[in-house]
Amino acid sequence: MTTIEANLQHVRTRIATACERAGRDVTAVTLLAVSKTFDIDAVVEAAAAGQMAFGENYVQEGVEKILALAEPGPHGAPLASVQWHCIGPVQSNKTRLVASHFQWMQSLDRLKIAQRLSEQRPDHLPPLQVCLQVNVDGGSNKSGVSPDEVFELAEQVRALPRLRLRGLMCIPEPSDDFDEQVSLFQRARVLYDSLNDRGYGLDTLSMGMSDDLEAAIMAGSTMVRVGRAVFGFRPRKDA
Numbered sequence: 001m002t003t004i005e006a007n008l009q010h011v012r013t014r015i016a017t018a019c020e021r022a023g024r025d026v027t028a029v030t031l032l033a034v035s036k037t038f039d040i041d042a043v044v045e046a047a048a049a050g051q052m053a054f055g056e057n058y059v060q061e062g063v064e065k066i067l068a069l070a071e072p073g074p075h076g077a078p079l080a081s082v083q084w085h086c087i088g089p090v091q092s093n094k095t096r097l098v099a100s101h102f103q104w105m106q107s108l109d110r111l112k113i114a115q116r117l118s119e120q121r122p123d124h125l126p127p128l129q130v131c132l133q134v135n136v137d138g139g140s141n142k143s144g145v146s147p148d149e150v151f152e153l154a155e156q157v158r159a160l161p162r163l164r165l166r167g168l169m170c171i172p173e174p175s176d177d178f179d180e181q182v183s184l185f186q187r188a189r190v191l192y193d194s195l196n197d198r199g200y201g202l203d204t205l206s207m208g209m210s211d212d213l214e215a216a217i218m219a220g221s222t223m224v225r226v227g228r229a230v231f232g233f234r235p236r237k238d239a
């Protein structure tokens, strides 16, 4: 067994244990493998071990991997069904790349970016699946729409023809205290539930990473985004 395969197994076990503890069905939580800074071979290895959804922070880096996998050759056909999620901040000049190559955009927090993504989504592709990133703690992590603005943005995004609003994403400040971490994640859960009370039909609450996926699952996460626990240590500091 490769290291990545063993890591994936370990992460899946952590997810199953957390679901059990939270009284949730294990199928309620999807694993997104965050492959930023890792090369295409790592993605191929994870895919060979059954991992089918990958997240990238840097648009250019993600597109390079997407194109490499789409080419015929050693990693050709079997990887055609791999799904790519953009999870990092996107500037206006990168929206076309996101709209053309990714299936999901999880870090949407501005109407202007949403409008560009909708306009630029190619006709031959299904709508871009999107999550709104919410800044649940107003912390040093400045990305994300504030909780009181999320309803307005959700309404605007829902009206865009080439986007499909699937849910919310958040990255709260890390905390060593499990209950405190759960309560931060619960802020996103409350917003998610109240959007659904208003008829949004959301099915994705993307929260939890290598160090806090148990707390996120306790608070209702449906998708954990895991990098280091799958691929190992990331050498690049900015990542």
Ligand SMILES: *Cc1c(COP(=O)(O)O)cnc(C)c1O
Binding pocket: 034, 036, 057, 087, 088, 171, 209, 210, 211, 225, 226, 227, 228, 229, 239
């Ligand atoms: C890097 C990153 C992750 C994964 O973080 P790990 O701590 O390596 O699991 C998840 N989500 C986002 C938005 C990230 O940037």
